[in-house]
Amino acid sequence: MNLKESIEKELKAVFFSLFDHKIDEKDFLQPTRKEFSGDYTFVVFPYLKYTRQKPEDAGKRIGEKLIENSQWVDRFNVVKGFLNLNIKPSVWLDRFHQIFHEEDYGFLPPNKQKVVVEYSSPNTNKPLHLGHLRNNFLGYSVSQILDAGGFEVEKVNLVNDRGIHICKSMLAYQKFGNGETPGSSGIKGDHLIGKYYVRFDKEYKKEIDGLVQNGTGKEHAEKEAPILLEAQQMLKKWEENDSEVVGLWKTMNGWVYEGFDATYSRMGVSFDKYYYESETYLLGKAIVDEGLEKGIFYKKDNGSVWVDLSDEGLDEKLLLRADGTSVYMTQDLGTADLKYKDFQFNQSIYVVGNEQDYHFQVLFLILKKLGRNYAGGMHHLSYGMVDLPAGKMKSREGTVVDADDLMNEMAETARRHTEELGKIDGFTEEQALDLYETLALGALKFFLLKVDPKKRMLFNPEESIQFHGNTGPFIQYTHARIAAIVRKAEQLEIDYQSFDVKQIDNLEDAVLSVFFLLNKFPDIIQEAASNYAPSVVAQYAYDLAKEYNRFYTEISIFGEPDDNLLKFKVAFSYAVARTIKTSMGLLGISVPERM
Numbered sequence: 001m002n003l004k005e006s007i008e009k010e011l012k013a014v015f016f017s018l019f020d021h022k023i024d025e026k027d028f029l030q031p032t033r034k035e036f037s038g039d040y041t042f043v044v045f046p047y048l049k050y051t052r053q054k055p056e057d058a059g060k061r062i063g064e065k066l067i068e069n070s071q072w073v074d075r076f077n078v079v080k081g082f083l084n085l086n087i088k089p090s091v092w093l094d095r096f097h098q099i100f101h102e103e104d105y106g107f108l109p110p111n112k113q114k115v116v117v118e119y120s121s122p123n124t125n126k127p128l129h130l131g132h133l134r135n136n137f138l139g140y141s142v143s144q145i146l147d148a149g150g151f152e153v154e155k156v157n158l159v160n161d162r163g164i165h166i167c168k169s170m171l172a173y174q175k176f177g178n179g180e181t182p183g184s185s186g187i188k189g190d191h192l193i194g195k196y197y198v199r200f201d202k203e204y205k206k207e208i209d210g211l212v213q214n215g216t217g218k219e220h221a222e223k224e225a226p227i228l229l230e231a232q233q234m235l236k237k238w239e240e241n242d243s244e245v246v247g248l249w250k251t252m253n254g255w256v257y258e259g260f261d262a263t264y265s266r267m268g269v270s271f272d273k274y275y276y277e278s279e280t281y282l283l284g285k286a287i288v289d290e291g292l293e294k295g296i297f298y299k300k301d302n303g304s305v306w307v308d309l310s311d312e313g314l315d316e317k318l319l320l321r322a323d324g325t326s327v328y329m330t331q332d333l334g335t336a337d338l339k340y341k342d343f344q345f346n347q348s349i350y351v352v353g354n355e356q357d358y359h360f361q362v363l364f365l366i367l368k369k370l371g372r373n374y375a376g377g378m379h380h381l382s383y384g385m386v387d388l389p390a391g392k393m394k395s396r397e398g399t400v401v402d403a404d405d406l407m408n409e410m411a412e413t414a415r416r417h418t419e420e421l422g423k424i425d426g427f428t429e430e431q432a433l434d435l436y437e438t439l440a441l442g443a444l445k446f447f448l449l450k451v452d453p454k455k456r457m458l459f460n461p462e463e464s465i466q467f468h469g470n471t472g473p474f475i476q477y478t479h480a481r482i483a484a485i486v487r488k489a490e491q492l493e494i495d496y497q498s499f500d501v502k503q504i505d506n507l508e509d510a511v512l513s514v515f516f517l518l519n520k521f522p523d524i525i526q527e528a529a530s531n532y533a534p535s536v537v538a539q540y541a542y543d544l545a546k547e548y549n550r551f552y553t554e555i556s557i558f559g560e561p562d563d564n565l566l567k568f569k570v571a572f573s574y575a576v577a578r579t580i581k582t583s584m585g586l587l588g589i590s591v592p593e594r595m
Helices: 005-019 043-052 055-069 089-101 130-148 164-176 189-213 218-224 227-241 243-267 285-295 328-343 356-369 403-421 431-447 470-491 509-531 534-554 563-586
Strands: 029-030 040-043 073-079 082-086 115-120 153-158 273-276 297-299 305-309 316-320 347-353 378-383
Touching: 005 043, 005 055, 043 055, 043 164, 043 305, 055 073, 055 347, 073 509, 082 089, 089 316, 089 563, 115 130, 115 328, 130 153, 130 347, 130 378, 130 403, 130 431, 130 534, 153 328, 164 189, 164 227, 164 243, 189 218, 189 227, 189 243, 218 227, 218 470, 227 243, 243 328, 243 378, 273 328, 273 347, 273 378, 285 297, 285 305, 285 328, 305 356, 316 328, 328 347, 328 356, 347 356, 356 378, 378 534, 403 431, 431 470, 431 534, 470 534, 509 534, 509 563, 534 563
Parallel strands: 115 153, 115 347, 153 273, 347 378
Antiparallel strands: 029 040, 040 082, 073 082, 297 305, 305 316
16 A cells, blocks of 8 residues: 555545545545645545535544544645645655665566557558657557556567558669669668659659540559559569569568668667568458358458448448458458467557557457457557658658658757757767767657657657756756766765664655655556556656756755765655656666766
8 A cells, every 4th residue: 555545544534433424436635736735635525515514624624633643644734625735754754765775666566467569560661750750669668668567568560561562662673773782872771662662653653644644534544554553463473472573572671671670779669579461461361251150241242351330330341352352451350369379468559540540440349249358458559640840741752751860860959959058078979979869869759758649749859859848858967967966975985875764854845845756656657557658657757857956956965964864865866866767768768877
């Protein structure tokens, strides 16, 4: 039982003794608003029918009774119908002593629940872009948070490595590549293949324009352009396992994977298992047969297979084309079964953009109709598009904002901004470059993760890199500041591990406000894990850094004459830095030791 729950238990007992009524609600205490004195607040208004008193009178009566024998509360004040409670300083100190000495503080015990988090899902015809950054950062962070929340987590990546879009890049390379390779061109593999995807689109548009000028209708021209027909023929050859086409496919995909690996490494994300569409796209056909046998699916006269979801407020959905080829839904049904076979998960989370909301609604409903016992644990973690001030991304026009390019731009912005502020004095060139990279990725990840994923957002590189306000670099700088304090204490041989809380009888408000936040960290992890919400952790990290900076501004550390208090203030700072590092780590963000 944590501190808040302990106070709630005492309050329930007091309320019953005074008014002969049990409070059945859970989580009825809330943090006191900053403009009032107190740590937790009990709102009296919902219970006036039991107190039969004015809100102020009921609050005062409850407060007086509570502090008579409370282990935790020593003061209270009543503002209208709000009973604000102050925790005893000795309680906060004892709690801090536990926090300070608790390894992996904040992490919850194992709960024997397994979660599969699927994210990234790139196409092998182009490099990762800005939207992929939000996807990967979100998927990786949710995985870290769930792990901290006691879940056993498997991170998986379903790579879209087959289909007409892949053949478009292959065909353009075959026609216009002249044997170019990443080595010969000096172009990263995924960028090289992306170049030919763009080239296909340009040639395709040229052919459409030519057909239209010769009198062909545009819609017909779009379907009959020779280069598109060639790409479709190449896909047919791939599906027939033509050795030349498959060889080219393997070579080009190999270049892309090398490029992806470099980008993933720089992004700081990883996967426990990869699935490939080329290996899974046929898996769903057996499930389609199963659905037909059970009468859940039906076949039209042309041989295509459908499911009718109109009774559930949706529509009819194609599951198998008339020619027997699969669609994305077919593949996803098969892959869902495969993932459950591999991991026997309790939850399966898909991190995919909100343009696929309907797709996943249908997928989960079909799996329930098929009686899959895992279907109830499936969740689509939907997120909105990311825009830059310059405008929306359009990949086929070659104006996509590549992830690599944006990370390079962020590193350059971090360099310029850091040098202007003089925060690299005494750094070697290598140390400075490491710092720029740490700040750049921290700024980028924090800015993308602090926003509720459902919201479409505008990413502003200049705003994200600032050292003040709700940004990654502000929190990183706070950590570096505290690390400097701890280093100085160690140089002065201050044994901050040996502070004695029993000798401390007075705590400043700036310390108490940080105590409150430190104590809250396990609840933050619980909340973030329950809601798949890195934004909860991001807000917490910012609040903790901001409150510590208030303490740093108001209270002297090394000017403290009392030896035990000096040790305590350093230990207090150390605990804050450790919690900042842990919380930022849950977002996939590194924090520097020096700045």
